[in-house]
Amino acid sequence: MVYEILSGSNSSEYYKLSDHPGMKTASQELGKRYDFLDNEEIKQEILDFSDNGVSRVKFFIPAIHCSSCIWLLENLHRLNEGIMHSTVHFTKKEAVFTFRDSRISLRGLVELLASVNYAPYISLESVDKSSKKKTNRDVYYRLGVAGFCFGNIMLFSFPSYLAIDDTVEQFIRQNFGILNILLGIPVAFYSGSGFFISAYKGLKKRFISIDLPIAIGILALFFRSVYEILSGTGPGFMDSLAGLLFFLLIGKWYQGLTYQALSFERDYRSYFPVAVTLISEKGEESILPLKHLKTGMRILVRNNELIPADAILVKGEGSIDYSFVSGESDPVKKTEGQRIFAGGKQSGPAIELIIEKEVTQSKLTELWNQKPGHEERQNNWESLMDVISRYFTAVVLILALATGVTWWFIDPSRAALVVTAILIVACPCALAMTLPFSFGGAMRVFGRNGFYVKRSSVIEALSRVNTIVLDKTGTLTKSNDFDANLDHLLLPEASFNLLRSLVRHSTHPMSVAVYQALPNAPALPVKGFIEHISKGVEGTVGTHHVKLGSGEFVLGRLPEGTPSGCLFVSIDGSSSGYIILKHKYRDGMRDVLLSMGKKYELHLLSGDNDAELSALLEFFPTAGHMNFNQTPVDKLNYIRKLRSEGRKVMMIGDGLNDAGALYESDCGISIADDVYHFSPSCDAILEARQFWKLSTFLKFSKISRRIVIMSMLFSFFYNIIGLSFAMSGNLTPIVSAILMPLSSVSVITLITVATYLASARTKLNKIYPV
């Protein structure tokens, strides 16, 4: 029922648009916006497959968020006959469309999607096929094999635990033993191959990972069992081996559950358009793929389009929004002849530019290239698990050796058996599961609260942070919410209502701020209201013509000596002063900063001037911790300096100007209003409206670390019990078969319960209303 209504409203909307093309400004803009999809070269790059008049394409659609989205997109063939089939991949927010070229073009498809508000996200990166990842299903196969063998081996091992001694039973025991070996081979060498590979890789880099004792344990289990079964001396430990790998792989699978739809590794290519509008010498417009853009070319940039390369403005009036780059959303005015840097967005009528530098050499991309390669990034601390596993492996090897030597003197025939028993029982299965389950659990608690970490190891990085560096604009302040200051408004109070009635008709955040700041009064009727994009608003209120907006718009010039970010007012053509607008601070900023300030050293890095210094001083230890007028490179170097002093630095920023600093820090958090859209590469993405929970997240990461340590001690306890059996030469298969699953299951239970209690205590278990 609901779906029918939904489809009814959406399809009627669609037909309205197509019956009257150009009637709505939205559809007119659309008409130009996807022009580039008619370009043959771009089309070939975007399409996955095209043959015999049938094409297939995969899009990332950030707007997918609920079951109705799936239904609508998968029933798109009802809206257009050309679409044959569509499939949504919900967790990746992707949709695959198969369509007939003769009925609908690629551009038509994208415009259809945009008209039902599912505009796909097409960027330079999505065109680059090489960067696409394949879904990894490996862990499922390994888990399946391990589970299959685990069940069967347990079945075949069962008779050997019954103390029957009979010649016939002996025959069965032998056969079942052989079956167990056959089943044990795929478990040890297919399901377990990941541990051998990672242990070997670690050894090659002279590094002992937790996988090394596991690999040794697997080998000891396997060969000891093969020996026992073939020699007829015992039933072997195949059931323990299969169970061990089954549990370990569950841990691996749990660790691998990450946020597939979020991208943490963005570079400039994901911000840039696929194509630009080229203007030839004769003034004709044509579409040019971005990679063919050369210096000296003349291009057209329309409203809301991104400037792809450093260029000089040659025609039109630039009003460039650099919010991607700096986080500052107030547009910067540019006039003909001035230089415009790449990364800005034009807001206003179309402008024409002449390209000065190629895309890969512009200022913005240079910023990216300053960063070291991803492999070179090194944390200046060792993870908890690295330290533990190094000592653990050393202790186990020494114990095994010492016990072996001791037994050599007592009873040489049993020495080898005791040594393998130690290696088996010391296999740190429960230990290896503490990290994925506790940090993985914390990761999911954070995810429910709008804080998305790249992988579970980021939680450990968070728990070790002792210094927090904050960006100001866009991080501490909201990007689209203002406080209006009326001190410089030269209007009699009686005229306030003229202005208020005018801005009532505009939904622009600046107008809303002015409306809220003015005293309440009954609204007057407004005639001829016009909103000029990125300039201002005007209209006739009663008998007066009122204008509000930029200096150029209201007065025809920018008066000297007025601060940036003000709105000028004129009534019937006479200037009436100005209103200063300031970005509002985020909700709960005060509490968060004060509580973080108690435990962490706070620093501020702002690209702005120091006008806000006094307002923010109470949160920072000294004025020296607050740095203004910082360039992106300054920010990066500042973090580098802090880290070289041995600090564990967390950086919180939003724009591309923070990208270098985010990357350089131990834990870079990017804050975003829409997590599926633009965010620089980072370790975690925080939803902007959850900013006030930041100190709780930090606290939770510390609790999580304590849970890890607690459960590690718990699993050591099991290891000690097991070792005491092994060293005395009493480790029987049945002891091992009981001890091993018991330790794993109890450690996982302990962690799950502890994580739940911690989330309840920090109130992160409830999902807050938006």
Next chain:
Amino acid sequence: MNVILILVAFSLIVAIVGLGAFFWSVRSGQYDDPYGSSVRILFEDEKPRSAEASPPVQGITENPSNQK
């Protein structure tokens, strides 16, 4: 006693078929998007539609005409 060996062989074969079915289900992408599948099963289809990535060619014929 030999009957046990036959039964064991039989049970192993059944279990291997099960494992094969699991492999097939993973390969066909059934574990890729658990949320999507859980929702899709509740949709009322007028005509059964295959949810696999390989497109059925009868796409046009199943388009209901009541939209226009």
